[in-house]
Amino acid sequence: MRDAARELADLQAHDDLVARIYADHLPGEIRELALALAWVRLRDPARHAPDADSSLTRAARLLGCDETGRWRHKLGFAADAPRYEPGREHHLRSGVTCQGPRIRPYRPRGSAPATATASTPPNTALVCGGQATIGVEEHDLATGHIVALHAFCRRHREDADRVLHQIAARGEPLDPPIPNTGGWLPRYFTAKPLERLYRWARPGWARPDAGLCRDDWLTGDVRFLPRHQRLALVVTAEEVPSAPAPLNSHNNARSTPSRS
Numbered sequence: 001m002r003d004a005a006r007e008l009a010d011l012q013a014h015d016d017l018v019a020r021i022y023a024d025h026l027p028g029e030i031r032e033l034a035l036a037l038a039w040v041r042l043r044d045p046a047r048h049a050p051d052a053d054s055s056l057t058r059a060a061r062l063l064g065c066d067e068t069g070r071w072r073h074k075l076g077f078a079a080d081a082p083r084y085e086p087g088r089e090h091h092l093r094s095g096v097t098c099q100g101p102r103i104r105p106y107r108p109r110g111s112a113p114a115t116a117t118a119s120t121p122p123n124t125a126l127v128c129g130g131q132a133t134i135g136v137e138e139h140d141l142a143t144g145h146i147v148a149l150h151a152f153c154r155r156h157r158e159d160a161d162r163v164l165h166q167i168a169a170r171g172e173p174l175d176p177p178i179p180n181t182g183g184w185l186p187r188y189f190t191a192k193p194l195e196r197l198y199r200w201a202r203p204g205w206a207r208p209d210a211g212l213c214r215d216d217w218l219t220g221d222v223r224f225l226p227r228h229q230r231l232a233l234v235v236t237a238e239e240v241p242s243a244p245a246p247l248n249s250h251n252n253a254r255s256t257p258s259r260s
């Protein structure tokens with residue numbers, strides 16, 4: 001009777017957890033991992049076996065490896081490791097053009113000189129437009145996030161320096177920045193074992209001062225949802241499965257080192 005009551009409680013907890021995981025719209029690989037962990041902890045019939053493997057080992061087996069032989073659960077933890085990643089638009093990549101002032105006003109070929117500048121849109125015609133090689137990052141002081149990238153070509157180095165000094169005069173942005181990615185799993189599972197798993201899955205990762213759970217970060221996209229009780233995820237060091245037999249070049253789940 002007691003077993004039946006406990007089974008029912010697990011069933012309800014599993015249902016509630018799965019509903020929350022789907023409602024949160026997690027990135028695919030993290031959702032897959034969260035669902036597997038929910039299953040092995042609350043629903044998997046094998047969890048009652050006296051010689052049952054740890055929940056992490058069973059989740060690892062459930063998810064298996066990707067086509068290059070990397071453990072999917074490890075990829076999930078690596079993706080969820082809380083960290084800051086600047087947006088693509090804040091990288092100085094090819095195709096980014098100089099925003100320094102044009103030496104002479106823009107004049108479309110063949111048009112009358114007197115009306116040429118009036119007919120061209122502002123902020124596009126009066127900039128240099130050359131290939132940018134110098135990037136000046138503008139940070140939000142409170143979060144340390146890059147909010148703008150000011151790009152300049154070599155001929156506009158003085159303008160770049162001027163902008164750099166203007167930005168520096170505002171003060172020191174928070175460093176390291178508050179994370180803006182990952183931190184989903186601590187919404188559902190206790191944080192302590194997760195910290196070790198993040199370190200294992202993403203070498204070089206360091207615990208952010210702002211905390212592991214994305215609800216605790218001072219960033220624009222945080223949704224302040226009611227706190228739910230978190231599921232204890234009992235994981236010991238020995239339970240972390242070793243890498244599957246032949247692992248080609250990619251030993252780490254991700255090649256991008258975390259910024260620390």
Ligand SMILES: [Zn+2]
Nearest residue numbers: 098128153156
């Ligand atoms: Zn320029």
